[in-house]
Amino acid sequence: MFNRTTATTEGRFGAWRRLSTAAVIGAAAIALAGCTTVSPSVEGASGGSGGSDCGSAETQAAITAAVAGRTIKIGYTPPILSEFYTQVEKSAHNRMQQLEECYGIKWEWSRQGALNDAHSGVEAVGIVENFISNGFDAVFVCSAAPHATMQEIYAQGSAEGVDFYQFNSTEELENPSQADDPTGGLHTISNIGYDDRWQSGYIAGQYLAKLLKGEGQIVQILGPSGSDWTKLRQQGFEAAIAEFPGMQIVGSADGGYVRDKGLTAAQDLLTKFPEISAIYGENEDMALGASQAIDLAGLKHWDGSEGIITIGADGLISGMDSIREGQLTATVDVNSVQMGITMIDTLFQHEVLGMSVAQFIRIPTTVVDKANVDWAEGLIADAMAGPGSY
Amino acid sequence: MSDRHSGRMNGHAIVHRILIDPTLGVLALLVIFAVGAAILLPVFYAGNNLLNLVGSSITVMILAIGVTVVLISGGIDLSVGAVMALSAGAAATSMRLGLPVFAAFGAAILVGILAGVVNGLLVTRVGLPDFIATLATLGFASGVLYIWTQGVPIIGYMTPEFRLVGGLQPVFGQVTLPMIIALALALIVGWVLSSTSLGTRYFAVGSNPVAARQSGIRVRWVKTQAYMLSGTCAAIAGIILAGRNNNVPADLGTGYEIQAISAAIIGGASLMGGRGRVLGAVLGAITLALAINIINLVGVPSSFQKIVIGAILLLAVFANFVSDRVRSAALRRRATHFSSNVA
Numbered sequence: 001m002f003n004r005t006t007a008t009t010e011g012r013f014g015a016w017r018r019l020s021t022a023a024v025i026g027a028a029a030i031a032l033a034g035c036t037t038v039s040p041s042v043e044g045a046s047g048g049s050g051g052s053d054c055g056s057a058e059t060q061a062a063i064t065a066a067v068a069g070r071t072i073k074i075g076y077t078p079p080i081l082s083e084f085y086t087q088v089e090k091s092a093h094n095r096m097q098q099l100e101e102c103y104g105i106k107w108e109w110s111r112q113g114a115l116n117d118a119h120s121g122v123e124a125v126g127i128v129e130n131f132i133s134n135g136f137d138a139v140f141v142c143s144a145a146p147h148a149t150m151q152e153i154y155a156q157g158s159a160e161g162v163d164f165y166q167f168n169s170t171e172e173l174e175n176p177s178q179a180d181d182p183t184g185g186l187h188t189i190s191n192i193g194y195d196d197r198w199q200s201g202y203i204a205g206q207y208l209a210k211l212l213k214g215e216g217q218i219v220q221i222l223g224p225s226g227s228d229w230t231k232l233r234q235q236g237f238e239a240a241i242a243e244f245p246g247m248q249i250v251g252s253a254d255g256g257y258v259r260d261k262g263l264t265a266a267q268d269l270l271t272k273f274p275e276i277s278a279i280y281g282e283n284e285d286m287a288l289g290a291s292q293a294i295d296l297a298g299l300k301h302w303d304g305s306e307g308i309i310t311i312g313a314d315g316l317i318s319g320m321d322s323i324r325e326g327q328l329t330a331t332v333d334v335n336s337v338q339m340g341i342t343m344i345d346t347l348f349q350h351e352v353l354g355m356s357v358a359q360f361i362r363i364p365t366t367v368v369d370k371a372n373v374d375w376a377e378g379l380i381a382d383a384m385a386g387p388g389s390y
Numbered sequence: 391m392s393d394r395h396s397g398r399m400n401g402h403a404i405v406h407r408i409l410i411d412p413t414l415g416v417l418a419l420l421v422i423f424a425v426g427a428a429i430l431l432p433v434f435y436a437g438n439n440l441l442n443l444v445g446s447s448i449t450v451m452i453l454a455i456g457v458t459v460v461l462i463s464g465g466i467d468l469s470v471g472a473v474m475a476l477s478a479g480a481a482a483t484s485m486r487l488g489l490p491v492f493a494a495f496g497a498a499i500l501v502g503i504l505a506g507v508v509n510g511l512l513v514t515r516v517g518l519p520d521f522i523a524t525l526a527t528l529g530f531a532s533g534v535l536y537i538w539t540q541g542v543p544i545i546g547y548m549t550p551e552f553r554l555v556g557g558l559q560p561v562f563g564q565v566t567l568p569m570i571i572a573l574a575l576a577l578i579v580g581w582v583l584s585s586t587s588l589g590t591r592y593f594a595v596g597s598n599p600v601a602a603r604q605s606g607i608r609v610r611w612v613k614t615q616a617y618m619l620s621g622t623c624a625a626i627a628g629i630i631l632a633g634r635n636n637n638v639p640a641d642l643g644t645g646y647e648i649q650a651i652s653a654a655i656i657g658g659a660s661l662m663g664g665r666g667r668v669l670g671a672v673l674g675a676i677t678l679a680l681a682i683n684i685i686n687l688v689g690v691p692s693s694f695q696k697i698v699i700g701a702i703l704l705l706a707v708f709a710n711f712v713s714d715r716v717r718s719a720a721l722r723r724r725a726t727h728f729s730s731n732v733a
Binding site: 080081082083085086089222224225226251252253254258259260263264265267268269271272274285288292295296297317318384 | 433436437438442446449536540541542543545631634636637639640641682683685687689691692693695
């Protein structure tokens with residue numbers, strides 16, 4: 001079993017080793033998928049001051065010359081300062097430190113997330129405008145603000161020399177097409193994330209169908225109405241369930257993406273539908289709230305053959321113990337670690353090496369349950385124990 | 391004849407008394423909801439639904455009790471959600487540091503009282519408007535929790551005592567400790583407001599601070615006490631929510647201030663000060679929870695939730711408006727009667 005404390009006490013080098021392995025696995029997966037996100041030699045980097053981890057001495061010297069001691073000023077705008085976005089940020093910081101140690105690039109990092117209403121996106125607009133007026137080189141944005149509003153701001157910022165990268169965003173909702181336009185109609189350099197429909201909602205539904213052998217009643221606990229993440233994950237989940245005539249989504253309620261509301265919503269749904277087989281929480285906190293509702297109602301959690309299944313989505317380190325203990329059956333890990341690494345790799349490739357990068361970069365996601373929770377938790381724990389700090 | 395006349399007078403007095411009661415609106419709404427649910431939604435009374443409903447309203451209820459006292463004294467407290475979250479963080483962190491459970495709860499209460507003192511000083515000494523002062527405290531408290539947690543929820547603090555305080559384990563039957571705490575708090579604060587000189591001072595300061603000052607009431611101190619009481623309520627709510635949630639995320643308190651103020655207003659408290667009842671705050675919180683419960687049970691799309699809550703708020707405010715008009719008319723009649731007698 002993976003021991004979180006041991007990972008921390010092993011210190012930086014142990015963490016680096018695992019993180020590098022994760023990076024290699026992720027990089028290989030992306031390369032295999034035909035994406036062009038892996039910078040030369042970066043995939044092998046594992047920290048330290050130069051050496052073979054940074055590529056051969058000649059390559060390292062050449063890239064260092066390209067960097068020319070440059071400092072890149074980055075703005076980081078998550079929709080809210082939460083555990084998930086902290087995992088993404090920490091992973092990005094680890095990668096930045098690797099690149100700094102290898103090639104001498106310097107970084108300035110500013111994080112600014114919404115403090116009040118993450119789902120309106122109003123605060124994000126002001127934050128991004130502030131980054132533009134303060135002359136940042138690049139801005140990573142994940143926002144619930146309207147698509148058109150953000151694209152307008154990106155267009156203005158781009159004219160002033162700021163490059164925009166969206167992460168964990170929901171561009172798939174707009175059905176962007178690159179058939180006639182290489183940018184897909186966007187004013188971003190790249191969009192790094194996963195498809196909420198097919199890489200989150202859909203695989204959660206498939207997982208449930210597999211456990212329930214295509215038979216059973218399900219309730220959904222959704223995020224706030226109007227949220228793009230909610231719409232897309234629900235769309236994918238319902239598409240998966242529709243493939244199984246013996247499965248039905250009998251009810252849904254708003255859990256507001258938070259545990260307390262998820263608990264209340266699950267209690268109400270269990271009152272109305274006491275015979276359900278599974279609860280789909282569209283994020284992990286709501287699924288954990290649903291798990292508590294099962295306990296409070298004196299019902300049984302899924303034990304591999306019977307009980308109520310609870311599945312969420314995010315991949316938070318705080319939820320991994322619940323999976324191990326059977327309180328949460330599974331979660332869709334949308335790969336915060338790989339997201340952070342890919343964000344920095346993409347930026348480095350474009351800003352420093354002048355590479356053309358893909359407008360849409362999809363990172364791998366996976367369903368985590370008792371069978372694979374050890375390595376899934378290990379990758380996140382190692383990233384969180386990594387030395388990167390900006 | 392005289393009996394019939396006095397009976398009619400008594401009936402009239404009762405109707406009149408009901409009409410001027412600040413909890414009229416929320417009581418009417420609760421009756422309508424309960425009757426409607428009984429007719430249209432048999433599952434409403436199934437299983438533990440009613441107890442679940444009360445359990446889910448406790449946090450907002452306790453916050454609303456504190457907010458009601460602040461509203462009565464002529465202020466407004468926008469910081470309750472953030473202070474609640476910060477107090478929850480203090481309790482959870484203390485537990486993780488190995489402090490005894492009562493020391494952890496004491497730390498949380500201390501945070502709440504300190505936040506109340508800061509609010510009180512900003513309003514009464516610095517002279518900031520209540521809205522601005524408590525908004526600043528909201529920002530400060532939520533910022534401190536973000537920096538403290540680095541955005542990562544505090545976990546690993548749960549003990550059997552915390553489960554009990556969080557209501558995850560009933561005390562007897564289906565009754566949980568948060569229900570008992572909320573009841574005790576409502577009785578104590580209700581008694582303070584209705585039967586003590588301190589309660590009278592809250593109403594006096596909220597109704598007319600100038601007159602209160604001229605009557606020898608220390609207005610600044612009374613207002614500060616109101617904020618301290620609200621901070622204490624926020625801390626108690628924070629301890630309960632930390633127990634119920636099993637974790638303390640940095641954004642734990644987001645939106646709770648609006649729910650608490652809504653519950654207080656629905657319960658008959660006035661934003662103009664000098665009016666409000668603890669019973670109203672309790673019923674207001676239950677009404678909000680009831681509305682969400684019915685929405686979930688009926689299966690109404692969640693997008694309607696905000697509309698329903700907005701409508702409830704409007705109805706309650708309308709009922710309060712009616713009550714105000716009736717009270718003003720009664721006062722005018724009494725004044726006219728008095729002056730004609732003098733003449």
